[in-house]
Amino acid sequence: MTPPSTWIVRNLWLIPVLPLIAAGCIALLTQKRRAIAASLAIGSMFVSLLLAMCAFSHVLILRAHGAPDLQVFNFHWLQFGTQWLSLGWMLDPLTALMLLMVTFVGLLIFIFSVGYMSHDENFTRFFCFLALFAGAMLGVIIANNLLLLFMCWEVVGLTSYLLIGFWFTNPKAAAAAKKAFIVTRIGDLGFLLGMVWLYAQSGTLLFYDNGRGALEPTSIATTLAHHTIFGLTAATVISLLIFCGAAGKSGQVPLHVWLPDAMEGPTPVSALIHAATMVAAGVFLVARMYPLMSAQISSLATPSLALEVVTWIGAITALFGAFIAVAQFDIKRILAYSTISQLGYMMMGLGAGGVAVGMFHLLTHAFFKALLFLGAGSVIHGCSGEQDIRFMGGLRKRMPVTFATYTAGMLALCGFPLLFSGFWSKDEILFSAHSWSVSHVPFYFGAFAALLTAFYMMRQMFYVFAGSHRAAPHSHEAHEEDASSPSLHHPPASPHESPWVMLVPLVLLAAFAMLLGFLGTPAWPWLQSFLDSEPTTFSFAGFSTPGLMAVMLSSSAIVIAGLTLGWWIYGRKTIGDATTSDPLDHAQPSIFSTLAHAFYVDALYDTTFVRAANVFAEISAWFDRWVWNGIVQAVSYLVIGFGYFDSFLDTYLVNTAFDEGCKGVSRSARILARLQSGRVQLYLRAIAVACIALIVLLLWRAVR
Amino acid sequence: MTPLTNYLLLSAFLFCIGLAGALSRRSAIMVLIGIEIMLNAANLNFIVFWRFGPVPTALTGVMFTIFSIAVAAAEAAVGLSIILAVYRRTRTTDLDSTEATRS
Numbered sequence: 001m002t003p004p005s006t007w008i009v010r011n012l013w014l015i016p017v018l019p020l021i022a023a024g025c026i027a028l029l030t031q032k033r034r035a036i037a038a039s040l041a042i043g044s045m046f047v048s049l050l051l052a053m054c055a056f057s058h059v060l061i062l063r064a065h066g067a068p069d070l071q072v073f074n075f076h077w078l079q080f081g082t083q084w085l086s087l088g089w090m091l092d093p094l095t096a097l098m099l100l101m102v103t104f105v106g107l108l109i110f111i112f113s114v115g116y117m118s119h120d121e122n123f124t125r126f127f128c129f130l131a132l133f134a135g136a137m138l139g140v141i142i143a144n145n146l147l148l149l150f151m152c153w154e155v156v157g158l159t160s161y162l163l164i165g166f167w168f169t170n171p172k173a174a175a176a177a178k179k180a181f182i183v184t185r186i187g188d189l190g191f192l193l194g195m196v197w198l199y200a201q202s203g204t205l206l207f208y209d210n211g212r213g214a215l216e217p218t219s220i221a222t223t224l225a226h227h228t229i230f231g232l233t234a235a236t237v238i239s240l241l242i243f244c245g246a247a248g249k250s251g252q253v254p255l256h257v258w259l260p261d262a263m264e265g266p267t268p269v270s271a272l273i274h275a276a277t278m279v280a281a282g283v284f285l286v287a288r289m290y291p292l293m294s295a296q297i298s299s300l301a302t303p304s305l306a307l308e309v310v311t312w313i314g315a316i317t318a319l320f321g322a323f324i325a326v327a328q329f330d331i332k333r334i335l336a337y338s339t340i341s342q343l344g345y346m347m348m349g350l351g352a353g354g355v356a357v358g359m360f361h362l363l364t365h366a367f368f369k370a371l372l373f374l375g376a377g378s379v380i381h382g383c384s385g386e387q388d389i390r391f392m393g394g395l396r397k398r399m400p401v402t403f404a405t406y407t408a409g410m411l412a413l414c415g416f417p418l419l420f421s422g423f424w425s426k427d428e429i430l431f432s433a434h435s436w437s438v439s440h441v442p443f444y445f446g447a448f449a450a451l452l453t454a455f456y457m458m459r460q461m462f463y464v465f466a467g468s469h470r471a472a473p474h475s476h477e478a479h480e481e482d483a484s485s486p487s488l489h490h491p492p493a494s495p496h497e498s499p500w501v502m503l504v505p506l507v508l509l510a511a512f513a514m515l516l517g518f519l520g521t522p523a524w525p526w527l528q529s530f531l532d533s534e535p536t537t538f539s540f541a542g543f544s545t546p547g548l549m550a551v552m553l554s555s556s557a558i559v560i561a562g563l564t565l566g567w568w569i570y571g572r573k574t575i576g577d578a579t580t581s582d583p584l585d586h587a588q589p590s591i592f593s594t595l596a597h598a599f600y601v602d603a604l605y606d607t608t609f610v611r612a613a614n615v616f617a618e619i620s621a622w623f624d625r626w627v628w629n630g631i632v633q634a635v636s637y638l639v640i641g642f643g644y645f646d647s648f649l650d651t652y653l654v655n656t657a658f659d660e661g662c663k664g665v666s667r668s669a670r671i672l673a674r675l676q677s678g679r680v681q682l683y684l685r686a687i688a689v690a691c692i693a694l695i696v697l698l699l700w701r702a703v704r
Numbered sequence: 705m706t707p708l709t710n711y712l713l714l715s716a717f718l719f720c721i722g723l724a725g726a727l728s729r730r731s732a733i734m735v736l737i738g739i740e741i742m743l744n745a746a747n748l749n750f751i752v753f754w755r756f757g758p759v760p761t762a763l764t765g766v767m768f769t770i771f772s773i774a775v776a777a778a779e780a781a782v783g784l785s786i787i788l789a790v791y792r793r794t795r796t797t798d799l800d801s802t803e804a805t806r807s
Contacts, residue, residue, distance in 0.1 A: 680799055681735065685727050 008051070008058045009071045012089045012142050015051045015099060016152070018044040020135035026128040037124040038114050041131040045107045048138065052099035059096040069093060069533060072144050072208050086206055090144035093531050094359065098141045098284060101363055105276045105370050106134045108505035112374050113268040115502035116381055126166060126266065133159035137277050141284065146195050146205040146214065149285070153191075153249070156281060157184050160273050164265040176261035183258040187248015194241030198292075201226060201234050207288070215291045224295050232305070235295040239306035242289055243313075250282025250343045253317045257602055259340055263332040267377030270332055275339050275369040280362050283346040286310060287355045287362075294354075307351045308438055314347025315433070315442035320599070322452035326459070327584070327595035330387050331376045334460050337598075338413065339369055341449055345429050348442055353432025356528035360520045361429055363527070364421035367516055368412035371509035375406035378498040378506065379464060389463035390578040396465040398495045401503050403465050405510040410461055412513040414454040414563065417556040421517030426450065428520065431551045450555060451562040458566020467574035469495060522548060711752040718745035732787045732797040736780065743776045 022044035026037045062069045074088030110130060117126050136159060139152030158181075165177030199205055202219040204212060211218060226234040246252075251259035262274045273279070286293060296304040303311075321341030328334045342365050350358030380387055382399055396403045412420040415427065430450070433443040497503075520527040522542035529536045543549060569583050585592040594600065718741055725738030747769045754765020791797050 681727055688723060688727060 006071060008054045009073055009091050011051075012055060012073065012091055015048045015055070015103070016135045016138035016142060018048050018051075018135070019131045019138065023128050023131035023135060026124055026131060029124050031121060031124055034123045037127045038110075041127040041134075042107065042110045042114075044131060045103060045110050045134060048134070049100075049103035049107055052096070052103045055091055056096040056100050059091060059093055063093075063530075063533075070208060072206075074144065074206060074209055083203075085147070086145065086204070086209070087148045088144040088206060088209075089142040089148075090208055091142070093533070094284075094287060094355065095141055097359065097363065097527075097531070099138065101366050102134070102137055102141065102277050105366050105509075106130075106137075106272060108508055109268050109272040109276070109370060109374065110134075112271075112377070112502050112505040113266075115499050116268050116377050117266060120266075122166070126163075129159050129162050129166070130268075130272070133163065133273060133278070137281065140281055144207050144209075144213075146198065146207070149288070150188075150191065150195060153245070153281065153285075154188070156278055157181065157188070157249075160184075160262070160278055163269040163273060164262045166265055166269065170264065173264040176258075176264040180258035180262050183255055184248040187245045187255050190241040190244025190248075191246075194238045194245070197234065197241065198223070198238050201238070215289070220292060220295045223292070224297060233295075233297070235292055236305045239289065239293045239295075239304070240309060243286060243293070243306065243310060246282035246285045246347075247313060248282070249285070250279050250347070251317075251340045252282070252313050252344065252347060253320050254601070256317065256321070256340050257598075257605060260333050260336040260598070263330070263336050267332065267373060267380055270336070271370045271373030271377065274336065275373050276366040279339060279343055280346070280366060283343065283350065283358055283362050286347065286350050287359055290350070290355050303351075303436075303438060309351075310347050311351030311433070311436065311438070311442050314344045314349070314351055315445040317341065317344030318348060318449040319445040319452075320344070322449040322456070324595055324598045325456045326452060327582070327592050329389055329582075329596075331379065331389050331392070331460065331464065332373070332387060334389075334456060335369070335372055335376060338372075338453065338456070341453065342369065342413070345426060345446060345449070348433055348446060349425075349429035352436040352442065353429060354532075356520075356525075356531040357428050357432050359531060360527050361425035364412065364425040364513070364516050367509055368409045368420075368422055368513035371405060371409035371506060371513050372413060374502070374506055374509065375402055375409060378402045378502050379406075379495075381498050381502065382495045388578075389460060390575075391470055392464045392495075393467045393575065394465070394469040395495055398469075399497045401497060402506065405503075405506040406465070407461070408510040409513055410457045412517075414457050414559050415450060415555065416559055416563075417552075419514055419517075421513055421515070423556075423559075424517035424521050427552055427555050428522075430555050431545075431548055434547060434551050447555065447558055451558045451565075454559045454562025455566045458563050459570045462566070462570040463575060466571065470575070470578045708752065708756045711748065715745045715748040715752065718742075718748065730798050730800055732790070732799055733784075735799065736783050736787070739783075740776060740780060743772065747772050 019041070022040045026040055029037055059069050062071075070090065070092040072088055072090040074086045076084045077087045078085050110127075113126065113130065117123050120126065133156060136152045136155035140149055140156060143149035143152060161177045161181040164180050165174050167173045168177070195205065198214055201223045202214045204214055204219070206213045207215045209216070213219065220235060223235040223238065224233050228234055228237055248255045259274060259279065263270050265274070293306045293310065294304050296302070318341050321337045321339070321344060325334050325337035325341065328337060342361070346358045346361045346365065348358075349361050378399065379392065379395060379402060382395070382402070383392060386392065408420070412422040414420075415422040417423050430443060430446050433446050434440070436442060518524070522545065523540045524536065524538045525542060526536045528534075543552075582592065585596075597603065722738045722741030722743075722745060725741065726735045727738075729735050729738060750765045750768045750772065754760065754763075754768075757765070787797055
């Protein structure tokens with residue numbers, strides 16, 4: 001059977017390049033060209049979505065034909081020495097799924113942004129950055145080369161920086177942007193080292209290259225065979241280093257600190273970058289590097305050390321994020337910590353279950369978290385920029401569509417049984433954690449985090465949507481600050497529903513948040529088999545896997561328990577006043593305060609790393625001023641001394657010698673010049689004398 | 705018949721006179737005359753050696769002398785024209801003051 005046309009494989013580069021071109025064009029527009037900017041960005045994204053669909057169907061067709069579903073397109077980029085550095089892109093089920101997810105969610109969020117950013121004067125700049133981000137993110141997905149992936153990865157980091165600091169006049173936003181950039185760079189340092197090491201080990205950075213790629217069995221066998229310190233194999237160390245980059249990008253403990261602060265950016269950015277796609281890039285990277293990560297010496301049956309680390313970090317992060325989210329009051333910060341927690345789940349799924357498990361949650365999470373963030377954006381938009389949930393309330397009646405979609409997203413996030421996508425994906429993670437051979441602790445972490453997730457989402461729902469509206473303009477410091485500016489002297493408008501351009505994406509996302517889970521139920525594990533290249537069968541026998549029902553039932557019970565607990569604490573009586581302290585705060589002030597301060601991790605970093613960095617900077621400055629500068633000065637004086645010495649030599653030795661030589665030459669020349677007096681008779685006389693002398697000589701010889 | 709030696713002595717005498725004149729005179733014309741005298745001394749030698757030579761019937765000596773006189777005439781013409789050119793330029797024929805051959 002002939003394989004289908006590979007047009008889409010050869011032209012896969014169009015998918016990231018189109019948004020990039022759009023970004024370039026938008027960058028050239030003036031601020032007033034809003035319509036052109038938005039339509040360029042959305043149009044390019046739409047075409048990319050169509051191409052992604054082409055790619056996806058191409059993979060499906062390949063699968064139907066039974067052909068190998070991994071296709072690559074490599075080309076030489078530049079030559080150094082005798083080696084060529086090759087770049088390339090690849091199309092496999094993972095790429096196709098991610099492309100579809102990113103373009104689709106991205107498109108919806110672009111459309112949403114039209115409404116959300118309508119009042120911002122830097123509308124065009126926003127769309128330029130968004131399109132740039134989309135292009136870079138799609139580049140990360142299609143890259144068949146760790147270097148290309150890294151380059152796109154860094155552009156993604158750059159756009160994240162630009163968009164968090166979009167309102168850079170606000171010092172908090174500027175600081176958050178810097179923090180995000182620096183913290184992710186720390187992780188990227190590990191990534192870079194891992195990449196270099198991988199190159200040293202395998203001699204290529206291409207993932208797949210007809211058997212020569214870095215992720216193919218030959219190369220992995222070499223990296224496995226090479227032992228480094230502590231008896232670790234090179235494969236393990238490289239995996240861990242690359243995981244550093246993934247952990248930085250995906251906000252895993254201990255590099256999670258930037259993600260909550262990143263909420264200073266506009267809400268669509270939080271939805272697109274810091275919830276749905278960019279932070280998922282770390283998870284995607286682990287999934288992409290999975291052959292390397294899971295590489296284990298064949299004699300050992302345990303999971304590889306790298307995957308163990310991934311699982312543990314993921315489990316810790318899941319629990320950690322969920323704990324902190326309980327005590328936050330900023331609607332976006334709650335979602336941010338929730339994102340951290342869910343990213344932890346994904347890592348745990350990758351580590352314990354494999355690519356399909358982690359990626360399933362990544363996909364469902366991308367939809368429902370984008371939905372939640374956009375819902376939060378809609379709420380914030382409706383409440384005139386208010387972000388503190390204590391000053392909301394009663395929005396159920398005023399924003400019915402937002403409420404309905406937000407509820408869908410919230411139930412999906414909690415993993416409410418059967419109907420919502422989060423249930424299926426989270427359950428699969430919990431099940432794989434349950435059957436993990438190394439330890440059961442990650443399972444308990446995950447289960448407890450699930451309880452907390454249901455609890456804090458319920459808390460948020462009651463704060464935001466239930467009861468009566470609590471906006472108190474003059475009791476809130478932000479409003480007091482704003483009151484000084486004349487434009488805000490009018491009383492805050494009562495909350496209103498958002499325009500349709502914001503609601504349509506919400507409804508679409510809500511639909512997907514509910515339905516997407518059915519792609520991966522145990523009865524019909526289409527997604528899993530799609531990613532693992534196995535045939536799909538529909539049978540309810542999937543539910544009868546040992547332990548699966550138990551895990552499902554217990555996780556359902558946990559979710560319902562969490563929701564009930566949330567209702568019991570926050571829902572029984574309405575929250576009357578914004579100044580009333582949180583019931584949990586009332587009961588356990590010290591614990592609540594610890595959680596509200598995110599376990600003081602930021603304070604810890606401030607007193608340790610930041611201070612250490614400052615002290616080190618001081619020491620460096622001192623060293624620079626006194627030691628290095630002294631050496632430099634000494635060298636300069638030495639050089640000046642040499643200069644003087646040279647000039648002395650020049651003046652008194654070289655010059656004099658030369659002068660004397662010249663004088664000698666001219667003196668002898670003068671003597672010789674006297675011979676040529678121009679007096680003909682003198683010459684004649686000389687000739688005569690010479691002749692006579694010659695004659696005398698001849699005569700004398702003849703006589704003798 | 706006058707012996708060979710007398711002719712040779714005469715010719716040497718003439719040569720010396722010419723040489724002395726060429727070396728000691730200041731005027732270029734007189735130097736030229738001295739050179740002509742030395743040439744004539746040489747010509748005399750040619751004639752004499754031919755006349756006293758083994759084959760006096762072959763006219764080799766006369767031929768040489770006639771050539772030599774022709775060359776000398778040409779030389780004198782060139783020399784005189786050079787002197788004239790120098791005189792035009794410097795208004796003198798004094799060899800000491802012209803230094804014409806100095807580069």
